[in-house]
Amino acid sequence: MAEYLNTWTFIRSSGFVAYFLLTLSLSFGLCSTLSSFKKNKALLQNLHQTSGWYGLLTIIFHMGLLWQDQYVPYRFQELFIPFTAKNEPLDSGLGTLSFYLFLLVIGSSDFLIKKLGIKRWKKLHLAVLPAWLLIVFHGLAIGTDSREPWALMIYACGSLLIIILSGIRYLDANRIHRQNERKTVYK
Known part of the structure; x- marks a missing residue:
């Protein structure tokens, strides 16, 4: 049991929990x-914000553990300046960029939405998609468990879920747009 309670296990686990x-x-x-x-929009928005903040905090925990790790230590600046890490600079940099994009999107949603205005905020909020893609690429490329069948299943299921929901969202938005156009034509 003690062999599982080490920094490396927590680094790997926190990466999966953040994802x-x-x-x-x-x-x-x-x-x-x-x-x-x-009808469930308020609940879904609350779950959206809460899981986003917990995910962001888990990334910060993940980075803190990397900074403290003795086996593959990261210097403080390597964690915050993309592509400067000695260990896997490209793959580490993808994680850093993902962190910054998530920080920008989540932080602007709670602290800057009024200053930005809803239109600019919505455009900025779309940065969550590349942030999420970067976290997937980061995890697959640098994760020590990423080639394990269970890890590949986690990434595949999450990716499939996002693809399906994005497709449904696209179709739903088009359907509503067409309905609004018909209403405008018949007025």
């Missing part, structure tokens, strides 16, 4: 925009 929470956040956000979930 899970941020995938949940993205999923709840996509669902909250669907017309069929109108």
Whole structure:
């Protein structure tokens, strides 16, 4: 049991937990925009924000553990300046960029939305998609467990969920747009 309670296990686990929470956040956000979930929008938005913040905090925990790790230590600046890490600079940099994008999206949602205005905020909020893709690429490329069948299944299921929800969101938005156009034509 003691061999599982080490920094390396917590680094790996926190990476998967961050991926899970941020995938949940993205999923709840996509669902909250669907017309069929109108009645549950407030709940979905709350779950979206909460899982996003917990995901971001888990990334910070993950980075703190990397900084303290004795086996593959990261210097403080390597964690915050993309592509400067001695260990896997490209793959580490993808994680750093993902962190900054998530920080920007989540932080602006809670602290800057009024200053930005809703239109600019919505455009900025779309940065969550590349942030999420970067976290997937980061995890697959640098994760020591990423080639394990169970880890590949986690990434595959999360990716499939986001693809399906994005497709449903796209179709739902087009359907609503067409309905609004018909209403305008018949007025």
